[in-house]
Amino acid sequence: MISIQVKQLTKQFGNVVALHGLDLTINPGELFFLLGPSGCGKTTLLRSLAGFYIPEKGQILFGNEDVTRLEPHKRNTGMMFQSYALWPHMTVAENVAFGLHERKVPAEEIKTRVAEALASVKMEKYAERKPNQLSGGQQQRIALARALVIRPRCLLLDEPLSNLDAKLRLEMRTEIRRVCKEFQLTTVYVTHDQKEALSIADRMAILESGHILQVGTPREVYKRPTRKVVANFIGETDFLTGKVLSVDGDHVFVETTVGRFQGVFGDPTRPAAAGAEVTVSIRPECWELHRDAERKNVVTGRIGDSIYLGEVAQYDFVTANGTKLKIFERNPRFVDGSARGELYATVEPEDVVVLTD
Template structure:
């Protein structure tokens, strides 16, 4: 296992800055995600790590070794591309063993290691088939085996599940995590799929327009986003605008159009009296109740509902000013007008995040 250190990496394409001084430390054996919308710089950083791009400034270290200007085939990385890039004229076994052939590994060892890699992804019985005789999920497993067989110091995955259907994506997420942990691989995984990152990452880095917005565990990034971009990109969120009033018992009091809301701010954020802030509340943190709690009670009326079986999403008119909030309810019980009379959208102060951007 090795750690990966990205130090002040800058990459430009003409007048466009794709990476604007990225600093991030990835721990040995960590499953680390680079997450963000298209064009944010995540794939550019992955290609810098692989050696396909050379940074214009900054350094990349694998352990203690500076690999910033090292050729791709000398870095000890295994990369799995979005398109899988399997050779159509080769069998599954030949595809997987190709990298070992380039390393001048003897044929007998080559074949055994390729079979072992196929077994790890449960594809050994398909070793004699050609790629066009495989399903998308099977091709994905073969591409993963090919990346694993060279025993890389670092595994690089570029949106590996984007070509699969929803159910197969869910299955393969867990399979990728199992394999990475079983092989104790330092893995860097690019995706724009927030659920993919939340479900299997050890930590993640969120990018926007070439800049690093936040690094943290899935729980940290989801429950304590550092700014509105992260809050809006990772999951759904309601945003209310207000002014900071004061702090009580560790919670900040915010004056909003819906009344006073109490919440918490990210670590290190200092609020000045009267400062304009944004209040972020996840839909599932809100509860529709008939009795107003002591704090954080917003008068609400259901104006729309969507039922998904295990969850229902409500649109509620909030505070009587024409604004709406989204509320999610797990195991819904009161659909189809089942709630009559006055309602309040309630939320615990610890589930409210105060943002300053």
């Protein structure tokens, strides 16, 4: 297992700066995700790690080795592309063995390592088939085996599940995590799929316009976004504009357009003083609906449109001043029209995230 360090990495394409002096440390054996909207720089960073792009400034370290200007084939990374890039005229076994032949590995060792790699992804029965005889999920497993067979120092995955249907994506999420942990591989995984990242990542980085906005575990990034763009990108949220009334230790009191809230700063290193304009972020599932108001952080309103999904209902909650809030209620009680009327939506202070950007 190796660590990966990126130090002040800058990459340009003509006059366009794709990466702006990035600093990032990925721990040995970590399954690390790069997320962000199209054009944010996540694929540029991944291809820089692979050696396909040479940065204008900065360093890339694999362990203690500086690989910034090392050729891709000398970095010993396993790369898995979105398209899988399997050779159609080769059998499964020949596709997996391709990288070993290029490295002049002895024939008997190639045979052993190909068999081990196919077994690790549960595809040993398909060794003599051609790629066009496999399903999308099976092709994905073969591409993964090909990346693993060279025994890479790290594994680089570029949106590997984007071509699969929803059911296969769910299955392969678990499979990729199992393989990465079984082989103790430091893995960097690019995706725009938030659920994919939240479900299997050890940690993740959110990028925008070539900058890293936040790094943390899935729970940290989801529960405590440090910026509005992060809260908006990862999951759904209600945003309310407000003004800081006071700060008391870890808690901040904010007056918003729908009422007064007690909450916490998303980024404790950038607190705001009394009088500052801020944005409050509250996840829809954090709200609770009640018939009485004997609680903190209370908003009065009525249910407008609703969508019943069995275990959960999604409401448009219309407040007294006409503001619409998204509220998700588990084990729904208020979907029946006869039960509607004035209700009170409440939220715990730790779920009220105050953003100062």
